[in-house]
Amino acid sequence: xxxxxxxxxxxxxxxxxxxxxxxxxxxxxxxxxxxxxxxxxxxxxxxxxxxxxxxxxxxxxxxxxxxxxxxxxxxxxxxxxxxxxxxxxxxxxxxxxxxxxxxxxxxxxxxxxxxxxxxxxxxxxxxxxxxxxxxxxxxxxxxxxxxxxxxxxxxxxxxxxxxxxxxxxxxxxxxxxxxxxxxxxxxxxxxxxxxxxxxxxxxxxxxxxxxxxxxxxxxxxxxxxxxxxxxxxxxxxxxxxxxxxxxxx
Amino acid sequence: xxxxxxxxxxxxxxxxxxxxxxxxxxxxxxxxxxxxxxxxxxxxxxxxxxxxxxxxxxxxxxxxxxxxxxxxxxxxxxxxxxxxxxxxxxxxxxxxxxxxxxxxxxxxxxxxxxxxxxxxxxxxxxxxxxxxxxxxxxxxxxxxxxxxxxxxxxxxxxxxxxxxxxxxxxxxxxxxxxxxxxxxxxxxxxxxxxxxxxxxxxxxxxxxxxxxxxxxxxxxxxxxxxxxxxxxxxxxxxxxxxxxxxxxx
Numbered sequence: 001x002x003x004x005x006x007x008x009x010x011x012x013x014x015x016x017x018x019x020x021x022x023x024x025x026x027x028x029x030x031x032x033x034x035x036x037x038x039x040x041x042x043x044x045x046x047x048x049x050x051x052x053x054x055x056x057x058x059x060x061x062x063x064x065x066x067x068x069x070x071x072x073x074x075x076x077x078x079x080x081x082x083x084x085x086x087x088x089x090x091x092x093x094x095x096x097x098x099x100x101x102x103x104x105x106x107x108x109x110x111x112x113x114x115x116x117x118x119x120x121x122x123x124x125x126x127x128x129x130x131x132x133x134x135x136x137x138x139x140x141x142x143x144x145x146x147x148x149x150x151x152x153x154x155x156x157x158x159x160x161x162x163x164x165x166x167x168x169x170x171x172x173x174x175x176x177x178x179x180x181x182x183x184x185x186x187x188x189x190x191x192x193x194x195x196x197x198x199x200x201x202x203x204x205x206x207x208x209x210x211x212x213x214x215x216x217x218x219x220x221x222x223x224x225x226x227x228x229x230x231x232x233x234x235x236x237x238x239x240x241x242x243x244x245x246x247x248x249x
Numbered sequence: 250x251x252x253x254x255x256x257x258x259x260x261x262x263x264x265x266x267x268x269x270x271x272x273x274x275x276x277x278x279x280x281x282x283x284x285x286x287x288x289x290x291x292x293x294x295x296x297x298x299x300x301x302x303x304x305x306x307x308x309x310x311x312x313x314x315x316x317x318x319x320x321x322x323x324x325x326x327x328x329x330x331x332x333x334x335x336x337x338x339x340x341x342x343x344x345x346x347x348x349x350x351x352x353x354x355x356x357x358x359x360x361x362x363x364x365x366x367x368x369x370x371x372x373x374x375x376x377x378x379x380x381x382x383x384x385x386x387x388x389x390x391x392x393x394x395x396x397x398x399x400x401x402x403x404x405x406x407x408x409x410x411x412x413x414x415x416x417x418x419x420x421x422x423x424x425x426x427x428x429x430x431x432x433x434x435x436x437x438x439x440x441x442x443x444x445x446x447x448x449x450x451x452x453x454x455x456x457x458x459x460x461x462x463x464x465x466x467x468x469x470x471x472x473x474x475x476x477x478x479x480x481x482x483x484x485x486x487x488x489x490x491x492x493x494x495x496x497x498x
Contacts, residue, residue, distance in 0.1 A: 110359060114477060114479075114480060117473050117476065117477070117480070118473075118476070118480055120471055120472050120473035121466075121468045121469075121471040121473040121476055122468065122469045122471055123468070123469040123470030123471045144477075146473070146474075146475075146477075147473075148472065148473050150472075151472040151473075182494075184491065184494055184495045217370075217487070218494045219370045219371065219372070220370075220371045220372040220490040220493060220494050221372030222369055222370040222371055222372045223369050223397065223399075223400040224366050224367075224369035224370040224395070224396075224397050224400075225395075226395075227366065227367070227370055227483070228363060228366070228393075228395075230363075230479075230480065231363055231366070231367055231479065231480070231483040234476070234480040234483045234484050235483050235484060235487045238466070238484045238487065238488070239487070241469040242433065244469060245431075245433055245467045245469050246433045
């Protein structure tokens, strides 16, 4: 049984301003909730389930009807969790050793979620976002990331610092551009930044000026004019990790 | 100005059974409509636009309010087209020369649309689908494919024929499996079939028995358990085309 006030609170978390005010977000679906329950960085505050739940978190049994009311998904899941938004961590990656992503104006929640999952798959721990990017705690982003938000840190504040640091230490800044060098012809570094631009507008002029290596994904007898941002990120990350995976794997 | 009957007709095309009955589908957004207007395989029957339209197709000017009523998108576009579903083409690819995709139970429209776009980018002309896959003319698939449906042929009928032919002619059948050989350790052929499975259930036992080469995408220090079907397709297709792109590009 769930009260009207609770329904109202949960639904309010679909809006960014309410998430920010309450430092809470919702995660839906068995796989994602399970991953977050194991996370050391994200605290699961409360669980709502229409089926059985045997975990050790505060829990409310709800009906399928009630789940429909609180879910942000078209097909409501059996389980949903309210989680605490972790404190922003100001630790910046060491870009002389690590590769991090920069996302410029990625507005589609599904794309951002997929990019987080890709980063996680390829061992990238930090993603820097411009303020135009969709909020990582948007329910659709959380959903598409499939639990990877527990392991990849999204940072909406320190993009300028990291870019300056990169320039200062002469770490490479890769940017995906239509007129870049084919990734098959460029020796890709294992550290530095990789900037992914907005699908329609590409990388903004403001960020373009930081790019030291413009790269592109070649097409093969193809007709498509472009790839979506998440697809491009998948192919680029696979290529950046290729040498290391070949020699270590 | 658009009549109530027209609105009803257009909205009815959001359902597969109506699309099949009328052999029509809707395509929304400037880029997609432009690509379809140039297509030789897909005929644009009628255009609805809230802005200017200078093409040579039957055209109805609509208000933004009216566009909202006929659009299947959350954010209605300025332009929409009603297109004719082309006759199914029974020409099968020559799998001793070409690479084609097989999709097993891909139900998410965004994923299918992205996969079509990826295929187009990497010059793959044929995609065979199991009957469980979402319909290619679903408005969300059309939207996510960004016009690539004009260049890539989806075939929901000839999967069995192509698999038998493949077995008969001993063309390779690749399948993405968690216990497969790393794609970085396997010499990938330039022809044959590549099977992509459902994200939750993988490739069905029925299709698994046709696989001659089980392959997997290696991860790098990663935590994500899996990639979504579209991301996996992107990385796999890039790897299949890698040698050809390196030598030809």
